[in-house]
Amino acid sequence: MSELFRDIPEFIETSIGESVAARTETLASFRELGPPDLCQVVKSTGTKGALKSLGSYHYCSGVEASSSASLAAYLNSLQFSVEESQAWFGKGAGWHVSSGVYCCFNAFSRVDVRVDVKIPGGVDAYIVDLRGERHPATPEIWQETYLSAILRAICYADDASYRLAGFRKLDPITSLASETRFLQAAEALFDKGWQLGSDPEIQVATSVTNHLTAAVMKYFTDNFRLHRATALFERLAEKDPEIVSLLAKSYMGMNEEIKAVKIIHQALQANPLSYPLLHSQVDFLLAKRKPDWARQVAQQAVNAAPSEFVTWAKLTQTYIDLGQFDAALLTLNSCPMFTFNERDLHRMPTPARTHLPVKKFIADSGILDEESARDNEADVALLRLPAPGLRGTFAKAYSLLTLLVSKIGWDELLKTRSVVFVMEEEYRAHKHTASVDDTVQARSATPSDIPTIRISSESNRTPNVVPVPLEKPETSQGEVEAGDDGDGISAFSNKRLCERWLDNLFLVLYEDLRVYTIWRAEISHFKTQHMSYKKTGTEWEILGELALRLHHKEEAKDAFQRCLDAKFSAKALLKLLEMYANEGDLQRTLNVAIRLTAYHHRWYMDSAYPSMVAHYLYKMGMVHGHSKIRYTLLSMNLPEGIFDIMQGYLNYASTFGVEGSDF
Numbered sequence: 058m059s060e061l062f063r064d065i066p067e068f069i070e071t072s073i074g075e076s077v078a079a080r081t082e083t084l085a086s087f088r089e090l091g092p093p094d095l096c097q098v099v100k101s102t103g104t105k106g107a108l109k110s111l112g113s114y115h116y117c118s119g120v121e122a123s124s125s126a127s128l129a130a131y132l133n134s135l136q137f138s139v140e141e142s143q144a145w146f147g148k149g150a151g152w153h154v155s156s157g158v159y160c161c162f163n164a165f166s167r168v169d170v171r172v173d174v175k176i177p178g179g180v181d182a183y184i185v186d187l188r189g190e191r192h193p194a195t196p197e198i199w200q201e202t203y204l205s206a207i208l209r210a211i212c213y214a215d216d217a218s219y220r221l222a223g224f225r226k227l228d229p230i231t232s233l234a235s236e237t238r239f240l241q242a243a244e245a246l247f248d249k250g251w252q253l254g255s256d257p258e259i260q261v262a263t264s265v266t267n268h269l270t271a272a273v274m275k276y277f278t279d280n281f282r283l284h285r286a287t288a289l290f291e292r293l294a295e296k297d298p299e300i301v302s303l304l305a306k307s308y309m310g311m312n313e314e315i316k317a318v319k320i321i322h323q324a325l326q327a328n329p330l331s332y333p334l335l336h337s338q339v340d341f342l343l344a345k346r347k348p349d350w351a352r353q354v355a356q357q358a359v360n361a362a363p364s365e366f367v368t369w370a371k372l373t374q375t376y377i378d379l380g381q382f383d384a385a386l387l388t389l390n391s392c393p394m395f396t397f398n399e400r401d402l403h404r405m406p407t408p409a410r411t412h413l414p415v416k417k418f419i420a421d422s423g424i425l426d427e428e429s430a431r432d433n434e435a436d437v438a439l440l441r442l443p444a445p446g447l448r449g450t451f452a453k454a455y456s457l458l459t460l461l462v463s464k465i466g467w468d469e470l471l472k473t474r475s476v477v478f479v480m481e482e483e484y485r486a487h488k489h490t491a492s493v494d495d496t497v498q499a500r501s502a503t504p505s506d507i508p509t510i511r512i513s514s515e516s517n518r519t520p521n522v523v524p525v526p527l528e529k530p531e532t533s534q535g536e537v538e539a540g541d542d543g544d545g546i547s548a549f550s551n552k553r554l555c556e557r558w559l560d561n562l563f564l565v566l567y568e569d570l571r572v573y574t575i576w577r578a579e580i581s582h583f584k585t586q587h588m589s590y591k592k593t594g595t596e597w598e599i600l601g602e603l604a605l606r607l608h609h610k611e612e613a614k615d616a617f618q619r620c621l622d623a624k625f626s627a628k629a630l631l632k633l634l635e636m637y638a639n640e641g642d643l644q645r646t647l648n649v650a651i652r653l654t655a656y657h658h659r660w661y662m663d664s665a666y667p668s669m670v671a672h673y674l675y676k677m678g679m680v681h682g683h684s685k686i687r688y689t690l691l692s693m694n695l696p697e698g699i700f701d702i703m704q705g706y707l708n709y710a711s712t713f714g715v716e717g718s719d720f
Contacts, residue, residue: 059139059152060102060111060152061139061140061414062138062139062140062412062414063138063140063414064138065135065661066222066223066224066225066412066413066414067113067223067412068113068114068115068410068411068412069111069112069410069411069412070097070113070114070406070408070409071406071407071409073111074097076097076114076406077095077097077114077158080095081169082189083403083404084162084169084185084186084187085187085188087164087167087401087403088254088398088401089164089253089254090162090164090205090209090212090213090253090254090268090401091162091163091209091401092116092401092403093116093117093118093219093221093402094117094118094120094122094159094160094161094162094206095114095116095117095158095159095160096114096116096131096132096158096159096160097112097113097114097157097158097159097160098113098135098156098157099111099154099155099157100113100152101152101155102151102152102153110155114405115223115224115225116221116224116225117224117225117227118206118210118225118226119206119210119226119227119228119229120159120206120227121203121229121235122161122199122202122206123199123200123238124199125172125194126180128159128161128172129159129172129180131159132154132159132172132176133154133174135157136153136154139151139152153176155175156173156175156176156178157173157176158172158173159171159172159174161202161205162202162205163184163198163202163205164201164205164209164253164268165201165205165246165249165252165253166184166201167186168184168185168186168187168192169185170183170184170199171183182194184198200242201246201249203242204239204242204269206229207229207230207239208253208268210226210229210664210667211229211275211667212268212272212275213400214226214664215668215669218399218400218448222411222413223411223413224660224662226661226662226663226664228664228665228709229664229667230666232712233713236285240273240285240288240289243273243289244289244293246269247264247269248264250262250264250267250268250269251263251267253267253269254267255267255268255271256271257395257448258366258367258370258395258450258453259365259366259367260364260365260366261364263299263333264297264300265299265300265302265333270303273286274286274306274307276667277307278310279666279667279671280666280671280675280713280715281310281675281676281679281715282713282714282715282716283307283310283311284311286303286307287304287307287311290303290307291304294320298327298331299328299334301320301321301324301334302324302331302333302334302337304317304320305317305318305320305334305337305341306337306340308320309337309340309341317337318341321334321341325338329357330361332358332361332362332365332368335354335355335357336355336358336367339354339355339358339375342354343374343378348375348379349379351375351378352372352375352376352379355371355372355374356372358371358372359372366392366450366453369388369391369392370457372388373385373457374457376388377457377460377461377464380464382461382465382469383473383476383477385457385461386461386470386473386477386478387477389454389457389461389559390478390553390556390559392450393450394450394454394556395449395450396449397448397450416659416698418698419655419658419698419699421696421698422698422699424651424652424655424699425652425655425656425659426624432595432624434593434595435593435595435599436596438572439600440599442568442569442599442603443564444566444568444569444606447565451558451562454558454559455562456606458562458563459566459606459607459608460608462566462570462607463607463608467567467570474555474563477552477553478554478555479554569603569606569607570607573603573604573607573609576600577612592619592623593624594620594622594623594626595620597616597617597619597620597629598616598617598620598626598628598629600616601614601616601617601620601632602628602632604616605632610636613632614633614636617632617633618633625656627653627656630649630652630653630656631653633649634646634649634653634669634670634673635669635673637649638673638676638677641677641680643677643681643686643689646677647674647686647689647690647693650670650673650674650703651693651699651703654670654699654702654703654706655702657670658702665705665708666706666709671706674686674706675706675715675716675717678710678715678718681717682717683707683710683711683715683718683719686707687704687707690703
């Protein structure tokens, strides 16, 4: 009998308990929602006299953390995943789970809730604070922990920066009753939501802009069931008028625009300086193609919250829609930028062994080509492109800059830049003129009242020098030149200094455009020569992302399709899933969704929802109906296990009444 789990990832510890100790040491470094849950187990074999034990751990999300019993139940369930004995003559003394510790971070109180289970034996629940001290767990702590676990599962479901090896993801909400419980906990702890932090574009988390509200909106927006969020926000808006911005967003998502406009109008009369409310109005006006009106409202939002990046970014967007590109560039330059904080993750000691098993039905399906996925050969110039490394406010600012260049082109962007910003040559010329003027003024300056320090008595002697009289120039050319200089100085003073971060983004944009232009020129050349144009799979993936950044969607789609011809790429599949779903192409959407779902289950992402695959399938279901999706899947003759995991999306939709599930 093997000491390893059959279908659950695990890292074998060098010394038992080292993973929990490492987590305790890093508790004080967690800033926002916290790291994934940690599940550490000890497996034993043999008799009491000759007992062998082995410690291992894996990461989790989606496990219900409402009580010690629910976490203990998860630890107990792992017993059934231990590989059974393959011995011919009876079963020997096999391995079994003898104990375990489940750690779940409470993001509200900044403590780690732990459940220690002995099998057989008792269950001990306690909390560990940032200093590593133990305290008893209270009902209030359990409610906060339950909500923290669900928020992590929702917010980080598809977050690329929150991906770990050995990370098992389960469905956080499995029934209408558990969804109701989630909403009740969210309502009870809503006033504490600002303590959780917010998206990287937000500097100061508020009752409206925080991870709690973001998770509620994401969960109900992606499955097109905003009526559930609306009911929550209607109750909360009675206490806090700013919540109306979330309520209005929900109404707009439900195509209840008249209701949304009415409540925004009423709320703004009571609180005219709420930038989330003003942004709701801006979004509505931009959707109705009224950028001139939207700009005025966006300007009010900037006045209300000048230190927030999102207000300046929204104003920049309105200027771009208006075609006022010089004003857009100036506004973008005024954006306050914030340092991006990485997600809360903790370092673990190097494991003795790593076990990442593949489920049999996935291996047998042949859908995943993991050998080709490891092929990462690419041109150094593509691998070193700086744009993919941008995060937070810098990534958002860069997307606005690329939108700007897609509207007017690189040459016109450079002209606009030289009109609104002080260029290096102008700065040097101005600095030189200023230094010459300072020298002349210094030489003709009157004696100062400050006493002069002399180093010898010889210094007291006044030199007998006859002053040379200055003559007036014979022509007035000097006056004309002085006037010209004055105009230049005036033009110089009307310009702004370009922020260093924006200068860097221009360099990043130049690199992107340079590589993109070379790529398109090469393709054009090879076409005219009737030759095949070859790149590695990784190169096509990078080029697809490059084209997408520069708003060339057709070129991006072509690159991603060519990437998949060369290798398996989850990144390319996810981008194509979005494109095919937006085009309404059901067959291609399902083909991509099947491959992505198999990939997700290969890496233990067993949750049906929330996920981007579910979101785009439900989007197709609103048009075609879920019955058509189900019958199309049946007609594809999928392997049984693959068909079952695809059914998980439709079963969720049926349970929760997602639009399209009834036809």
